[in-house]
Amino acid sequence: MSPSIQESQNTRNQTTNEAARQTANRVAHSAADATQECASYYVGQPAKDLFSLAKDYAHDKPDIAAFWCFGLGVLVGWKLKP
Secondary structure (H helix, E strand, C coil): CCHHHHHHHHHHHHHHHHHHHHHHHHHHHHHHHHHHHHHHHHHHHHHHHHHHHHHHHHHHCHHHHHHHHHHHHHHHHHHHCC
16 A cells, blocks of 8 residues: 555544544533433422422411421431530
């Protein structure tokens, strides 16, 4: 093989490698973005739903909610006591 053919093949291989690297980076960034969107939705949304359910329960039954808060406060205070 002549040196000019070998150089053109090396150049073509480098170009192909660079294009593959750019494509892989683009795919990786897209996957990361999609993962972050899913995580923010599937973690944030249920937390909002649980908080709204707790608020609704406290509005419907304030005495029971107060007893739960008192009981949890006693339990946490007992566990955190030095």
